[in-house]
Amino acid sequence: xxxxxxxxxxxxxxxxxxxxxxxxxxxxxxxxxxxxxxxxxxxxxxxxxxxxxxxxxxxxxxxxxxxxxxxxxxxxxxxxxxxxxxxxxxxxxxxxxxxxxxxxxxxxxxx
Amino acid sequence: xxxxxxxxxxxxxxxxxxxxxxxxxxxxxxxxxxxxxxxxxxxxxxxxxxxxxxxxxxxxxxxxxxxxxxxxxxxxxxxxxxxxxxxxxxxxxxxxxxxxxxxxxxxxxxxx
Numbered sequence: 001x002x003x004x005x006x007x008x009x010x011x012x013x014x015x016x017x018x019x020x021x022x023x024x025x026x027x028x029x030x031x032x033x034x035x036x037x038x039x040x041x042x043x044x045x046x047x048x049x050x051x052x053x054x055x056x057x058x059x060x061x062x063x064x065x066x067x068x069x070x071x072x073x074x075x076x077x078x079x080x081x082x083x084x085x086x087x088x089x090x091x092x093x094x095x096x097x098x099x100x101x102x103x104x105x106x107x108x109x110x111x
Numbered sequence: 112x113x114x115x116x117x118x119x120x121x122x123x124x125x126x127x128x129x130x131x132x133x134x135x136x137x138x139x140x141x142x143x144x145x146x147x148x149x150x151x152x153x154x155x156x157x158x159x160x161x162x163x164x165x166x167x168x169x170x171x172x173x174x175x176x177x178x179x180x181x182x183x184x185x186x187x188x189x190x191x192x193x194x195x196x197x198x199x200x201x202x203x204x205x206x207x208x209x210x211x212x213x214x215x216x217x218x219x220x221x222x223x
Contacts, residue, residue: 097144
């Protein structure tokens with residue numbers, strides 16, 4: 001069965017304290033893996049797409065990496081405005097328009 | 112500005128009273144989808160549409176209907192809402208050239 005697991009569920013960091021969020025996935029075939037940021041009461045905001053193992057994408061303090069079984073979202077020197085829930089999703093090769101989302105990691109960055 | 116809009120943003124209703132949540136996108140996207148988000152369960156797909164007049168069930172379609180008569184609009188219909196449909200609902204769209212979805216701001220629905 002296709003599934004996505006994110007860890008940790010919640011993470012508290014001091015401003016400037018770098019860390020990584022994990023997204024483990026099990027799918028028969030992968031069309032793409034996606035990272036989203038979601039602020040309270042708002043819709044998910046697209047961050048990155050990764051298509052194949054070894055691929056990396058960067059945006060400001062965020063860097064996403066992909067292996068054959070998991071993806072990491074590395075946050076370097078985070079700021080309080082990086083506080084949000086980060087969602088991971090996969091698009092398997094099976095299914096016409098199927099996306100499987102993880103339950104997210106709630107990140108709190110303290111000043 | 113490229114966006115997905117939803118209305119209403121907040122809705123409190125009673126069991127059995129039919130309601131419609133509208134979704135519109137201005138990006139000329141072929142694909143549109145509805146999700147519900149519940150604590151501890153993540154985003155789950157309700158229905159999706161690949162183009163005008165083409166729709167299909169997602170993972171949790173029971174109690175919902177959709178239609179796609181125009182490319183830009185994809186309304187979600189609850190003909191007889193029940194309390195277990197209390198949730199946060201999101202509409203999303205994507206174009207045919209990539210897999211990234213773009214989400215609306217959400218509709219918080221409470222059914223009493």
